[in-house]
Amino acid sequence: MDYKDTHVTTNVCGTIGHIAPEYLSTGKSSEKTDVFAYGIMLLEIITGQRAFDLARLASDDDIMLLDWVKGMLRERRLDRLVDPELQSNYEETEVEELIQVALLCTQNSPMERPKMADVVRMLEGDGLAERWDEWQKVEVMRNTDQDHVPRHPDWISESTSNVHPVELSGPR
Incomplete structure (x- = not known):
């Protein structure tokens, strides 16, 4: 798919938990929506859990795998992250590197996700460390700008629970 091409639909289709936030809120898909889904699939493989699991609510507050991992x-x-079957x-x-790749793929902003x-x-061992360090610096700055105090300066700060919906222009 050409990176400039997108598709807009009035029916969002996909597996709950694998759907990128921007596709869910706008119906607009791109190559970056697939990158998001790939990151979620990596997390499912690593953890042995489903992307969306109501049973997880009984033991944790997060029903979304991405939020639980973070x-x-x-x-x-x-x-606790790694599949007990292993x-x-x-x-x-x-495993840490795979989690880093998955988190880079599942960033809220499609523009910040890798191609x-x-x-x-990165999976072949080229450029992950630099990209991860860069992502962590951006996260620290983002948190500092928002709160004037970094909340989570290391691994995680984004969450699917704080995604703001994009208002559509009207019925299509």
Whole structure:
């Protein structure tokens, strides 16, 4: 898909939890909506959980996997993030890198998400550290500008719970 091409629809289709915030609020899809869904899919593979799970509400406040992952990272609970089926049979640094890629893919702003070609390069070990450091600096600045005090200066600050809807111009 040409990066300038988009598609607008009045019926938003997709799997709950995989739908990018801008597509949900505007009906406008782009290559970046697919990047968001890819990031969610990575998180599902890492955690062994579904993107949207009402059962998670019983034990946590978050029914969206993305919010739950960010909460676990804030608490530095990487051990709870990884699918228990793996039985500690994984490289912790590789899991951390995959989570970083997934979080870069699931940023609220589509303009800030990487292109899939960049995602492939990051998965191959090229440029992830620099991009992650850059993202963290932007997050610290964003939080400082908003609150004058950084709330979460390290891993996470965005959440799907604070996405502001975009008002449509009217019925289509």
